[in-house]
Amino acid sequence: MSEQTKASARITGPRDAGEGGTPPVNDSAFARWLADRAGQILLQVRAETGHADGKALKAAGDQAAHDLLRAELARWRPADAVLSEEDEHSRVAWTEGNHPDRLGANRVWIVDPLDGTREFSEEGRDDWAVHVALWTADSSAPVRLTAGAVAMPARHCTLATDQPPAYPPMPLESATGGAIRIAASRTRPPAFVTALAEDLGAELVPMGSAGVKIAAVINGEADAYVHAGGQYEWDSAAPVAVALATGLHASRVDGSPLAYNQADPKLPDLVVCRKDLAPRLLAALQRHLP
Numbered sequence: 644m645s646e647q648t649k650a651s652a653r654i655t656g657p658r659d660a661g662e663g664g665t666p667p668v669n670d671s672a673f674a675r676w677l678a679d680r681a682g683q684i685l686l687q688v689r690a691e692t693g694h695a696d697g698k699a700l701k702a703a704g705d706q707a708a709h710d711l712l713r714a715e716l717a718r719w720r721p722a723d724a725v726l727s728e729e730d731e732h733s734r735v736a737w738t739e740g741n742h743p744d745r746l747g748a749n750r751v752w753i754v755d756p757l758d759g760t761r762e763f764s765e766e767g768r769d770d771w772a773v774h775v776a777l778w779t780a781d782s783s784a785p786v787r788l789t790a791g792a793v794a795m796p797a798r799h800c801t802l803a804t805d806q807p808p809a810y811p812p813m814p815l816e817s818a819t820g821g822a823i824r825i826a827a828s829r830t831r832p833p834a835f836v837t838a839l840a841e842d843l844g845a846e847l848v849p850m851g852s853a854g855v856k857i858a859a860v861i862n863g864e865a866d867a868y869v870h871a872g873g874q875y876e877w878d879s880a881a882p883v884a885v886a887l888a889t890g891l892h893a894s895r896v897d898g899s900p901l902a903y904n905q906a907d908p909k910l911p912d913l914v915v916c917r918k919d920l921a922p923r924l925l926a927a928l929q930r931h932l933p
């Protein structure tokens with residue numbers, strides 16, 4: 644990190660763990676509380692750092708949100724392990740010489756302090772998020788994600804498993820012209836996504852942040868999110884936890900189950916969609932997967 648970035652990260656501190664009062668005991672409500680707190684810090688960093696140097700703003704945001712999440716998790720959930728995008732030790736894959744704590748742990752917080760980092764650095768964009776999820780080894784919850792929160796601070800909206808949103812309404816034919824709306828990355832969409840959309844007569848809806856795209860499916864603004872070509876567990880754990888709690892379909896693009904807290908945190912592809920659409924979308928994906 645540059646000296647300038649360090650300075651701006653300091654200005655936007657202090658990351659005093661006491662600032663937010665005593666958090667909820669319930670893990671889902673705690674996830675919401677934590678994501679909201681990091682979101683407030685990110686709004687503050689954006690306002691104070693400005694957009695003149697995008698690289699510095701990205702670094703300051705990543706660092707400030709990561710520090711806040713780390714400090715609050717250490718304070719309020721000290722026995723739990725953490726897998727964070729910004730934490731070198733936890734994110735590396737298991738190898739002969741490297742055994743991250745999280746792989747033997749019963750409870751692991753999987754966090755992305757700033758998802759949609761690129762969009763965070765672009766003035767006026769609101770498609771960026773904070774992800775906080777809890778994976779537990781003995782959970783009966785789908786894919787063992789027992790809690791999740793996605794804060795979208797610039798949209799003044801947080802979705803979390805403490806109050807799972809209602810299942811999205813079926814789109815009105817008149818509003819969509821009958822076309823399926825597929826949310827995809829605005830900068831790194833899967834190579835096959837245009838052909839997939841043509842095959843389905845679907846409309847592509849480009850936006851930033853995996854969390855924001857899954858939130859769009861949860862809110863009924865899109866019917867599906869399709870990603871392939873690279874991603875990590877922290878990019879999807881929290882929004883997938885909320886999507887599953889809502890009753891949506893979430894899987895790998897070949898239809899196989901998602902899995903979290905794996906030895907290698909790479910999780911390069913996924914599809915989240917309404918349950919009724921899943922058979923048709925997965926069949927079309929089979930025709931287009933490389």
Ligand SMILES: Nc1ncnc2c1ncn2[C@@H]1O[C@H](COP(=O)(O)O)[C@@H](OP(=O)(O)O)[C@H]1O
Pocket residue numbers: 728755757758759760761827828829830831850851852853871872873874875878
């Ligand atoms: N091909 C790829 N390889 C690795 N990560 C990818 C990727 N495509 C998207 N991602 C990650 O997925 C998140 C959402 O991407 P997008 O906005 O393009 O949909 C971003 O997370 P971060 O912003 O946390 O880095 C981005 O880095």
Ligand SMILES: [Mg+2]
Pocket residue numbers: 728755757758759877878
């Ligand atoms: Mg991310």
